[in-house]
Amino acid sequence: MVINQNLGLGLLVLLLLSCNSHKAEYAHYHGGVAHAHEMSQDIKDYFGAYTLDSEAYGTKTTVTIKGNQRIMTTNSLPDHQTGEFPNQGNPNSISSQRKTYVFPLNPKYTGEAKWVREPGVALNGVKFEPGTAEVVVCDSGENYRVEALQDVIDLGLDFNHAHVQPTGAYHYHGSPTSLIENFDTGEDLVHIGFAHDGFPMYYSKSAKYRSSYRPISGTREGEDCSYENPMQRMDISVGGHHDGTFTSDFEYVEEYGDLDECNGMTIDGNYMYLVTKEFPYVSRCLMGEYEEMHRPQLGNTRMDDRARPSRRHTPSFADLLQEMDTNNDKKISKREAKGTLNDFFDRIDRNKDGFISEAEIKDASRRNRQDPPRRG
Secondary structure, eight states, X not given: OXXXXXXXXXXXXXXXXXXXXXXXEEEEOSSSOEEEEESOOOOOOOSSOEEEEETTTOOEEEEEEETTEEEEEEOOOOSSOOOOSSOSSOOOOOOOOOEEEEEESSOOEEEEEEXXXXXXXXXXSOEEOOOOOOEEEETTSOEEEBOSSOSSSOOOXXXXXXXXXXXXXXXXXXXXXXHHXXXXXXXXXXXXXXXXXXXXXXXXXTOOSOOSEEEOXXXXXXXXXXXXXXXXXXXXXXXXXXXXXXXXXEEEOTTSSSSXXXXXXXXXXXXXXXXXXXXXXXXXXXXXXXXXXXXXXXXXXXXXTTTOOSSBOOXXXXXHHHXXXXXXXXXXXTXXXXXXXXXXXXXXXXXXXXXXXXXXXXXXXXXXXXXXXXXX
């Protein structure tokens, strides 16, 4: 499949979709020609400028091409049915946002995996955020980052593998079922979004391309472990094999599958990211040039993302000390370490003295090891 990055004469498509015995109206603007279609989207190329409006769902997303940039302005409302929100696992209601995303029109592949919390945005303006901020904490010192797609803790995901942040932002943690149906053109690969480095995001209906992550062998450790959020507290048993409940249950093994560390590959000469049904579901890192724009919040915020910034600089050692050094000894022990730093403590602690130093943090940054899953 050759991706046409220079859309010629555009199309204006007015389509009616049947949904729950009523029809939703969508307008897709690609120039001055209008066509009406039922139950399908004839636009097969979203690499040019377009506007997506849905009267039924309130979606308003516009993409323009200016110079070497693809600029998306959106209210981030999905153009499809969702589950009911609030629900038992997610107390938030969907509301419109005001977002502007800028993607490189000509992405540059570096081959260096760089971890990101928000890897990209769907064609309808809804963001992808595969990870969570939910953490199981053990009195014995272990912390385990909870995956969104698991059966132990109800995070209120709907049939699109999505739920809602406290800000009202609806977002996808895995394959967006209804979005895929909306943008399906009949080919195996369905174009569903753009990563922040500019490369496109696709979904393979045949699951032809396999992830290169696998569950880690052996068993987990941890005693007296619990999970809590503003609505509940529950004891969690972390013992047993690595079953995919936690991010650290997986490791990347080069060429174990078809996809690289960031769930990407080159097809017909074009690099792209694949959203898969298996871990990591959506890329947790990017392989292209990417400008981080925001500084992270360091704490273990509960109930999913709590509106953390989506593009983040690695915090300084002083920031980490301020957040985690509870005994003020200017070092970070494994018991003090939080979140991802705890997940990868042993890998960062190169001299194995039980503490993380500033030099080890800088070394870890140079090795570009911020991506959550372990590498085999």
